[in-house]
Amino acid sequence: MKKIVIIGGGAGGLQLATSLGRHFSFGRFRRQNKSPAAQITLVDKNRTHIWKPLLHQVATGALDSSLDALNYQVHARANGFQFELGSLQGLDRENKTVELAEVCSEDGTPLVPARKLEYDYLVFALGSQSNDFHTPGVRDCCQFLDSAEQAQKFHTRLLDQFLQLESRVTESVHIAIVGGGATGVELAAELVDAVHEMGHYGRIKNGDLKVTLIEAGPHLLPALPQRLGNSSQKELTKIGVRVLTSTQVAEATQAGFITKEGEEIPAAIRVWAAGVKAPDFLQQLDGLAVNPRNQIEVETTLRSKNDPAIFALGDCAGCEDSNGVRVPPRAQSAQQMAKTASANLIRLIENPEAELEPFTYKDHGSLVSLSKFDAVGNLMGGLVKGSLTIEGRLAGLAYRSLYRMHLAALHGWPKAMLLYVIGQANRFVKPRLKMH
Secondary structure (H helix, E strand, O other), rough: EEEEEEOOOOOOHHHHHHEEEEEHHHHHHHHHOOOOEEEEEEEEEEOOOOOOHHHHHHOOOOOHHHHHHHEEEHHHHHHHHEEEEEEEEEOOOOOOOOEEEEEEEEOOOOOOOOOEEEOEEEEEEEOOOOOOOOOOOOOHEEEEOHHHHHHHHHHHHHHHHHHHHHHHOOEEEEEEEEEOOHHHHHHHHHHEEEEEOOOOOOOOOOOHEEEEOOOOOOOOOOOOOOOHHHHHHHHHOOOOOOEEEEOEEEEEEEEEEEEEOOOOOOOOEEOOOOOEEOHHHHHHHOOOEOOOOOOOOOOOOOOOOOOOOOOOOEHHHEOOOOOEEEEOOOHHHHHHHHHHHHHHHHHHHOOOOOOOOOOOOOOOOOEEEEOEEEEEEEEEEOOOOEEEEEEHHHHHHHHHHHHHHHHHHHOHHHHHHHHHHHHHHHHHHHOOOOOO
């Protein structure tokens, strides 16, 4: 029996584990053989999965992660793969083993010792983290939204600031966000909506929270056409967000940000959402070929350029597809790569001599939500001919459908729609904002 180990349970890694688990445990090949041809193991440092594009909603309380999170162990049992809780500590490519760090409780008590897992094929799906570009003070003074844990920490700090506003310990709270991409724009809009919702339950007024969004480039949403960035800026300004474009941050402090022009931007909560890179430790992982953004360099088949037993997908993969297109770090990229990786790993297990499938990236466009106020985006590729720019209700509907498509990839459409209905029922009977 071959062993496939997948490191990272994000959008791509979880979809890959689910696909392979179903195929080898329940599929046609499994029915024709007494035992499965491959054992699939997913490794993640968290017990639950939350779709990363929703972390800004977890941060503001618009989404209750305790209701929407997927438990890895339960999902693994239902889909024919195994789950190991732990974080990657080392790689031995010669002996084909990965070492997982010990698992400790919140108070530091060891629960599970460090252990090694053998593999025949190893897949890295570790995602990405924020890139501080070595800006002084950012790592020590800023909040990040790279994980559910960080989003929860932000939510706690936000509730603390709301408490001070409610008690009139302070007259206003300033939050500054660096990075005018999708995360920064969506978070800014959600924060304004959060203040509005808090006003239903206390004395907080809309103007009590001051949000500043800082973008180094000439317009917001640099990955989208300039018109959409300008439209987003206009909408954010209308709802009270201060937007600064062509503004570079030189330093972060406990009091706020200092721009290269010397302007001080005060902020009780400072968020860094500018740029992404793969985890730093990949640079020292037993000689794997990586690029300056720490991404594992892979062939078009998603195989590592210097180790045929290792694959990488998603944000941690440095990949040019079959058309020579550099694959961008997006959720849709990870999900598309998971399909190709699944097909290629199945080929290797069932017919080692088979030619592997090259990955071709299909850009379906980008969508950005401005909370309940608006949405913007463009649809491309297989969805429409050419490129279609959309805004307003149509864009909002398309944006909400993305999460349902993610759920469908994991659970199938019937269960995905049932989960959606349950989610809507919860929103009807509970406050729109998580207040604890």
